[in-house]
Amino acid sequence: MQDRDSEMFEKGFENRKKVLGATHVENSWKRADDFNRPVQKLVTEYCWGEVWGDDTLDHRTRSLLNLAMLSAMGQHHELAVHVKGALNNGVTRDEIQAVLMQTLVYCGAPAALAAFRTASHAIAEWCEEHA
Amino acid sequence: MQDRDSEMFEKGFENRKKVLGATHVENSWKRADDFNRPVQKLVTEYCWGEVWGDDTLDHRTRSLLNLAMLSAMGQHHELAVHVKGALNNGVTRDEIQAVLMQTLVYCGAPAALAAFRTASHAIAEWCEEHA
Amino acid sequence: MQDRDSEMFEKGFENRKKVLGATHVENSWKRADDFNRPVQKLVTEYCWGEVWGDDTLDHRTRSLLNLAMLSAMGQHHELAVHVKGALNNGVTRDEIQAVLMQTLVYCGAPAALAAFRTASHAIAEWCEEHA
Amino acid sequence: MQDRDSEMFEKGFENRKKVLGATHVENSWKRADDFNRPVQKLVTEYCWGEVWGDDTLDHRTRSLLNLAMLSAMGQHHELAVHVKGALNNGVTRDEIQAVLMQTLVYCGAPAALAAFRTASHAIAEWCEEHA
């Protein structure tokens, strides 16, 4: 298929589906137009292929790291996506809470409070989706 | 003892010494003057007591999270401190590398390259200190 | 009461209610579930107890500092909360404007323009609430 | 006219209208109340007069630079404004895409993905407005 020819893309696409859910990822790839497809492709290869495909750290740990970094950078759209991904990877609600408490002292109260709001909402959505 | 009376301070002081090394932490507390002592005290209670003292996540995982957050925020003094702390906690050089590779795709190349420079130097220092 | 046993929490809770309004704070504490309560507790103790409880700077000045920092960091949820808190503390609309003008030159036009949008809206809400 | 007496303001106001559209800018100046007018005035003089009025770089290039900086700083309100301004300045959709792909590697995937969402939406709005 066009734009999906590389081995690294396929590896990344599999990892992405495993973490974020196959239906979600297949749909989001199908919906991508010519403006968004190149960034989707590169993210799939580099983030999900090169980085998530390296098994020095397991997916559970990579999820925890992403929650911390995304909270630190205030990237709330991706934070919501990765809270759900973390739950898919077997991270518990208590562990998500513990990561966000760690952002409180290292990134400051406003960053942590914002992350808690995003995570609360994402956890509730994930629970509904898996009820 | 003056300024060290609270239970949370003692708990934090023990965690801090365990992770960063007893001599380093004892000396840095002794060297703190009246301008710096309040921040040292609050960091000890708040970061090292409240957060590192919560065993929902083990110290190894907290070290990995700190490497990711400190790289994301470009806090290189603390990054060097926590690279050494991570090695004390049994995190391997390969795992540090893997965390920093994850910052490459999430925080951008300049942040990751800067983190690699800081970590290389801190690892070399740690090795000398433990040779 | 559970989770509200510490002296520092009580001191912080009083400061928080004084600055942000008693009803607002009581309700937000009651609404906190087990996921959010620990961060609410720690923020109450450390931000509102330790820091706002230190009278080296008065509450009016601390409000001005928060407006500046929250604008610099782009933390708009908390900025709205603290614009209302500043008005409660007797900070005038002209002083809020002057702080945000200072963020214009130090944090850049996009940060300042975003802060002005948030503050305009928060001031309007506060006026309605106090009409 | 009050608050519009300076030469630099007039120069900036012309540049601002040329890039962002005369109707939009005239209306936004008229809507500014006494709380927002000083920041509008200073932004018009310093951003649009001093900087955009310096012809060392043409407006097309300044638009590209703004897209990059605003994506790097996560300033999405202004990013949407400047995506439309870039299109007004003759920047193509492919060039906007290329700038945002450059933010992917330098600012990280979450910043770039957020910028793509904002830009997609702003381009669609601009096309409707110019249909």
Place this chain on the structure above:
Amino acid sequence: MQDRDSEMFEKGFENRKKVLGATHVENSWKRADDFNRPVQKLVTEYCWGEVWGDDTLDHRTRSLLNLAMLSAMGQHHELAVHVKGALNNGVTRDEIQAVLMQTLVYCGAPAALAAFRTASHAIAEWCEEHA
């Protein structure tokens, strides 16, 4: 004098000298070459004329705000400059400490610890310069 013709520049230059010290500012203006002069000029007009020249907030308060913002943004060169400026403006060492303690809870421990290191050093230098 060339490049110093505007009224706003003169107003800003006076404020800058008052806060940062006449000798320091005169020398730094003399040392500016053609690459740096435009930014020095614009900063003098825009920051020191427009903003510091507005007396809605006194210089002492503006100093405190700058310490908070510069710590939040990790701008340590300017933080050192403004710690000294704050001392010139009559801000006490205890007040500087109190501002930085407030950054601890709002901006995170690494930002605050870095600000304390910069401030300690700048205070010591200022004391030597004024001994």
Place this chain on the structure above:
Amino acid sequence: MQDRDSEMFEKGFENRKKVLGATHVENSWKRADDFNRPVQKLVTEYCWGEVWGDDTLDHRTRSLLNLAMLSAMGQHHELAVHVKGALNNGVTRDEIQAVLMQTLVYCGAPAALAAFRTASHAIAEWCEEHA
């Protein structure tokens, strides 16, 4: 050669040498140890192959964009590298100045002043290297 097998790496390596200078890049690749080689490899492929290898924007424009983004993010090591790269790409000293003046109003005075210091120094070094 080990780790340099991919087509994208070779394309990126050529772009990197063209922009940053062949000797500098060859030496920095040779000096990379096993800790740093993976990040050097991915940056070469991802930044220099995928992004700089896309000719929608010419290298001169990409240099200008990098100066703006790196100033916005406060990444001074890379800023110095890319100031020299910009000069290699035919960007003039006046254009570098104009980009940094644009960061003044969009990213704030402290970010711009820091970028001017880094750029002044890098330009002086580049001139010596090319004298």
